[in-house]
Amino acid sequence: METKKKVNHDLEFELEAEYRYFYDAPQFSEQLDHYPSIAFRPAYSTDWKDGYERINFKGFVRWDRDDSRTHWDIRELYFQKAKNNWELSAGLKKIYWGVAESNHLVDIINQTDAVESFDGEEKLGQPMVQFSWITNHWGTFDFFYLPIHRKRTFPGEEGRLRFGTVIDRDDLRYESGAEAWRQDFAIRWKYFVGAFDIGLSHFYGNGREPLFVFTPAGDIDAFYPVINQTGLDLQITHNAFLWKLESIHRHADAQDFVALVAGLEYTFSNIDGNGLDIGLLGEYLYDERDELALTALQNDVFFGSRVAFNDIQDTSILFGGIKDLEQSSTIFSIEASRRFGSSWTAEIEARIFSNIDNSELILSNFENDSFLRLRVSRFF
Amino acid sequence: MKASIMTSIVLLTGFLSFGQTAEERGLQIAKAAEEADLGFGSSSVTLKMTLKNKNGQSSERFLETKTLELTEDGDKSLIVFNSPKDVKGTATLTFTHKVGSDDQWLYLPSIARVKRISSNNKSGPFVGSEFAYEDLSSQEVEKYTYKFIKEEGSNLIVEQDPVDPKSGYTRRLVTYNKDKGYRIEKIEFYDRKNALLKTLTYSGYKLYQDKFWRASTFHMVNHQSNKETLLEFSDYNFEVSLSEDDFSQVALKRAGS
Numbered sequence: 092m093e094t095k096k097k098v099n100h101d102l103e104f105e106l107e108a109e110y111r112y113f114y115d116a117p118q119f120s121e122q123l124d125h126y127p128s129i130a131f132r133p134a135y136s137t138d139w140k141d142g143y144e145r146i147n148f149k150g151f152v153r154w155d156r157d158d159s160r161t162h163w164d165i166r167e168l169y170f171q172k173a174k175n176n177w178e179l180s181a182g183l184k185k186i187y188w189g190v191a192e193s194n195h196l197v198d199i200i201n202q203t204d205a206v207e208s209f210d211g212e213e214k215l216g217q218p219m220v221q222f223s224w225i226t227n228h229w230g231t232f233d234f235f236y237l238p239i240h241r242k243r244t245f246p247g248e249e250g251r252l253r254f255g256t257v258i259d260r261d262d263l264r265y266e267s268g269a270e271a272w273r274q275d276f277a278i279r280w281k282y283f284v285g286a287f288d289i290g291l292s293h294f295y296g297n298g299r300e301p302l303f304v305f306t307p308a309g310d311i312d313a314f315y316p317v318i319n320q321t322g323l324d325l326q327i328t329h330n331a332f333l334w335k336l337e338s339i340h341r342h343a344d345a346q347d348f349v350a351l352v353a354g355l356e357y358t359f360s361n362i363d364g365n366g367l368d369i370g371l372l373g374e375y376l377y378d379e380r381d382e383l384a385l386t387a388l389q390n391d392v393f394f395g396s397r398v399a400f401n402d403i404q405d406t407s408i409l410f411g412g413i414k415d416l417e418q419s420s421t422i423f424s425i426e427a428s429r430r431f432g433s434s435w436t437a438e439i440e441a442r443i444f445s446n447i448d449n450s451e452l453i454l455s456n457f458e459n460d461s462f463l464r465l466r467v468s469r470f471f
Numbered sequence: 472m473k474a475s476i477m478t479s480i481v482l483l484t485g486f487l488s489f490g491q492t493a494e495e496r497g498l499q500i501a502k503a504a505e506e507a508d509l510g511f512g513s514s515s516v517t518l519k520m521t522l523k524n525k526n527g528q529s530s531e532r533f534l535e536t537k538t539l540e541l542t543e544d545g546d547k548s549l550i551v552f553n554s555p556k557d558v559k560g561t562a563t564l565t566f567t568h569k570v571g572s573d574d575q576w577l578y579l580p581s582i583a584r585v586k587r588i589s590s591n592n593k594s595g596p597f598v599g600s601e602f603a604y605e606d607l608s609s610q611e612v613e614k615y616t617y618k619f620i621k622e623e624g625s626n627l628i629v630e631q632d633p634v635d636p637k638s639g640y641t642r643r644l645v646t647y648n649k650d651k652g653y654r655i656e657k658i659e660f661y662d663r664k665n666a667l668l669k670t671l672t673y674s675g676y677k678l679y680q681d682k683f684w685r686a687s688t689f690h691m692v693n694h695q696s697n698k699e700t701l702l703e704f705s706d707y708n709f710e711v712s713l714s715e716d717d718f719s720q721v722a723l724k725r726a727g728s
Contacts, residue, residue, distance in 0.1 A: 187584040360592035403599040470556035
């Protein structure tokens with residue numbers, strides 16, 4: 092057949108101008124107020140055999156006033172082959188697991204690009220071999236072989252949203268003697284029946300989150316532990332309700348804890364007969380690590396609203412806050428985006444750290460780091 | 472399933488001479504239309520969506536759709552966006568059910584996330600167009616009650632009342648062409664206040680595999696907002712031989728990557 096021989100190519104670019112403004116005077120020396128920045132994202136894909144075989148590439152590079160935020164990465168570069176009830180991918184890839192909005196607990200395959208965004212949704216490309224097996228009655232099984240670990244990047248001396256001590260990525264050690272080359276594995280089972288979507292996963296290898304130990308001298312000793320992490324994610328979709336649960340148990344020699352996020356999303360759809368959707372979100376966050384939780388979400392509630400206009404420009408707004416249940420600390424956030432014409436988009440984000448309690452080990456470093464971010468992208 | 476539909480058509484045709492009610496004849500026509508389209512197995516098509524506002528300004532979207540025919544339950548479909556470029560790769564997977572709400576997943580390529588979404592929002596617009604989600608979902612006979620209105624030449628006009636109270640319509644007036652495999656020529660949509668809201672006109676019909684009529688153009692006009700949406704279909708392929716494996720969440724991610 093003619094279609095079988097056809098090879099498709101697709102090449103695209105996104106050029107983004109970003110401006111971040113921190114309106115409070117910095118807490119630490121060398122930190123700045125204004126951070127203009129430029130990012131470039133090329134993407135290329137080619138497929139053949141009717142799309143059952145393909146190579147995907149997504150690159151990323153950013154220039155910023157903070158040297159540590161000036162960085163580049165290969166987000167994706169992999170070969171994929173799909174046949175009947177299985178799919179095989181080899182190369183750098185991004186995998187997402189989970190259902191919650193305010194925290195992404197079970198999502199562990201990729202390292203977080205911590206300098207790129209505050210919400211933790213930007214990830215570094217992870218080298219892997221992934222095999223997916225789709226059964227008729229027992230859901231889908233995903234097997235991951237992860238041959239190398241990638242370290243997290245932290246803001247540099249000139250960067251905001253950092254600790255008093257600048258963390259140099261290269262100073263972080265590994266618990267494993269094999270260091271980054273420890274051969275890691277993960278498995279995930281995903282099943283759906285009726286209103287239920289359930290995922291069970293297990294990861295064994297170098298943790299993605301460094302473990303921080305505060306020395307009596309006030310220094311931070313940090314290393315990547317070898318962890319066993321079991322994760323559960325569950326969503327029940329019933330009428331306009333989405334009920335969500337994510338929970339993990341992480342075990343390492345130096346650490347053993349559980350964490351969970353549970354909540355719901357309810358959407359009032361097409362309120363005005365013109366497509367306006369208003370969603371309400373509420374989630375409870377718990378982390379047994381207490382104040383040592385790197386996410387600073389140890390016993391908090393998240394509340395928010397997602398407004399989608401469903402117009403030609405895909406205008407949408409997400410706003411909300413995370414409130415600590417034991418202390419006064421609250422983080423407010425708003426994200427809004429809209430398309431202009433057919434190839435421009437604009438995005439506004441604000442994060443406001445409010446009444447941060449001095450006893451917060453992590454958040455107290457960010458109390459002056461409320462910011463506004465404006466992004467304009469052009470797609471080619 | 473096929474046999475039972477055949478049987479009911481034979482039975483219903485038999486009743487004709489005994490004086491058939493308008494409801495029975497309406498249902499009979501809807502079943503005849505479903506029967507005429509049975510057996511396509513699977514298909515794929517690319518489409519261009521043009522959105523026009525009342526000032527004549529327009530914007531375009533390109534999509535690809537794959538459909539798998541199922542007879543025990545509703546069809547499965549996969550829709551992938553190719554443009555605008557900022558949403559390229561966004562894809563939806565829908566399992567239609569004859570009774571009850573559909574199952575639907577959304578793939579967001581920027582964070583590689585598959586998200587189960589509520590199919591509750593039937594009356595809302597699909598990506599800013601004049602098509603509501605319910606206008607584009609698989610048209611199962613069980614989703615309406617029927618009433619035959621009148622016959623005009625080869626055209627049969629049937630009123631369809633949505634069973635689901637979440638529908639945005641009180642009724643639809645559907646024009647079937649009985650000489651062309653009961654293909655649909657036109658649908659008029661009446662809103663919840665029973666006022667004429669939209670008219671959908673099908674044109675550029677082609678016959679595929681000597682059995683399946685497919686329109687190359689869907690033209691939806693909203694009479695209340697004066698906005699329009701044009702869907703232009705191209706490269707209909709009935710020989711793709713897709714299977715259930717092409718409609719999994721794994722396939723959804725692959726389609727959007």
